[in-house]
Amino acid sequence: MVMGKNGINDILIKGNLATPFNDYLSQDPEWAKEIGDEALAANTRDGKVWSISDQKQTVGYFYNKEMFDKAGIKPAQTWDEFMSNNEKLKAAGFVPLALMTGENAWTTNLILASIVGTSGDAGNKFMNTLHPSDFNTPEMIGALNQVKTMLEKYTTKDALGAGYANAANNFCQAKAAIIANGPWMIGDFSDTTKCAAGFDQKVGIAAFPGNGMISSYEVGYMNGGKTQETRDAAEKFIRFKTGLEGQRIALEFGNVVPVSDQVQPSEALKQKYPLLVESIEVGNQSQVHYGSLDSIVYPNVTDAWKLLYPELVFGKSTAEEIAKKLTDIAAKNK
Amino acid sequence: MTNYKGYITLFLLPTIALFMLVYAVSIVILFGTSFTEWSTGLKPAFVGFRNFIDMFAKDTSFKEGFWNTAIWVLLQSTLHVLIGLVFAIILNMKEFYWKFARTVFMFPNIISGAAVGMLFLCMLNPNFGAVNSIVRLFGDSEYAQNWFMDYATAFLSVTMTWLPYAAVVTILILAEIAAIPDSLFESARIDGASELKINLFIVIPMLRNIIGTCVILAGTSMLQKMDIIMMTTGGGPGNTTLNLPMYIYKTAMMDNNFGYSNAVGVFLIGFGIVFVLLVRYLFRIGSSST
CATH class of the missing domain: 3.40.190.10 (Periplasmic binding protein-like II)
Structure with missing residues (x-):
């Protein structure tokens, strides 16, 4: 499992060292839904999903x-x-x-x-x-x-x-x-x-x-497993990290904006960090994105x-x- | 004798094996790939001398990095060694403070480069750094010199993070002075020589070998210097404090251009070899001091 930031994704793709997630996602449409089309599209090249994002910037x-x-x-x-x-x-x-x-x-x-x-x-x-x-x-x-x-x-x-x-x-x-x-x-x-x-x-x-x-969506995680066994194991972990539960944990403990609208801040989090709720609202109201x-x-x-x-x-x-x-x-x- | 040969071979084998694995293989790869276009994940493609031609003909960053490296090698092999030599001669007078001074002088040499970088980054910070604060105490309350980022001061500021700290030179020279027979000093004193004359005409000439060794050690240390530059200026502002090790790192890790980076590496090794041979020749290292 590799975090694809800072050009690591390009190196892995160019060197044929990563496995795209297309097959895994088609076998588990529920997981694909939890990530969302926009986030998947952000990390797709030539129809191949090379990484899975777990947060939105x-x-x-x-x-x-x-x-x-x-x-x-x-x-x-x-x-x-x-x-x-x-x-x-x-x-x-x-x-x-x-x-x-x-x-x-x-x-x-x-x-x-x-x-x-x-x-x-x-x-x-x-x-x-x-x-x-x-x-x-x-x-x-x-x-x-x-x-x-x-x-x-x-x-x-x-x-x-x-x-x-x-x-x-x-x-x-x-x-x-x-x-x-x-x-x-x-x-x-x-x-x-x-x-x-x-x-x-x-x-x-x-x-x-x-x-x-x-x-923007973070580059997120890539699957660099060499064997089918390690690829499957990496996918399993990435599925947890980027699924609804993983996104919820990142939001509650790291103030990280989730990629899915299905994940909302808890009441306790809203009380503790009202600015976070405000930040999500400001983000929703903004019209120009980059x-x-x-x-x-x-x-x-x-x-x-x-x-x-x-x-x-x-x-x-x-x-x-x-x-x-x-x-x-x-x-x-x- | 035959038995000894067996032992010698046996004891040399681990060193030779380690050298072959760690250095020899790396150097062969370095030289080989310097003639290729090579980036991570792809196979090297032979391009002949293109990397070397580009380096000398087109690359202004390489030229700036080389000049900075050459200036630092020159400063370190002259001023730095001179500071260490003078300090050693002073300490050799064995006045009451000599052990304390020797220990204090050693401190900067036992701190890691990264920590020294952080230390200077804080001391020279424009807002809260000690240096600017002292200047403010003596008048200009708005004084906020950005030592590491201002073109006028960046090179000097980086240089001052290593140039004065010559404790290793001092210790090596002190050890060599201790090996000079006392009878020589006694004879000189009987002949009426002053301490200054003894140092100038007896001690320093007898230190030629160790001074040459120190010049090599100090000069070549500048061919590896990267940690402090990385922590303080990153080679900036512009390329003002860029040296070749930093440039090699950037070309390989940031541009992902390992072939070109290795060509610069080959040049740096060549530069180092020429420097060592030149110093050995100038100081006649290995020949007797007497």
């Missing part, structure tokens, strides 16, 4: 309601308003954004992806394309310029080179007003080892401007952001040059 952004109130702002409807909100937060004495460019530049790239994904048909198509090869598009260049402004003016001083933990800490310690991230972070807001007591009461959730949300950059680009592109963002911010390369470099890096992938 629905990502907007969290904001500090107290800071928003003091700055006199509400979640933005447009990207111009988003930038204006950043300016108002800064004027009110707050750092607007918890960004980071180290590791996979996760919180920064969620914003970059959303600017591109909500920029119109072409941008949305780009953000819904697996392994885009040409980053030299007006949407990407425009988005890179906007993110450059955010990194220069509206984020913490340690954002360049910082890891996810730094950005999460800056938001949880009320050192920044906004962090883009998924619902799995909700549990942290009431964890007093990470955030101040009562911090969860101060956090709101919003879709990105343009009513956009990152909404994948995260991590889920669509080649792994070597994901690895390149940490080197390219400093180039952009220190003026060593323009947004156009960065877009060209991303294109060149994607072409290097084997």
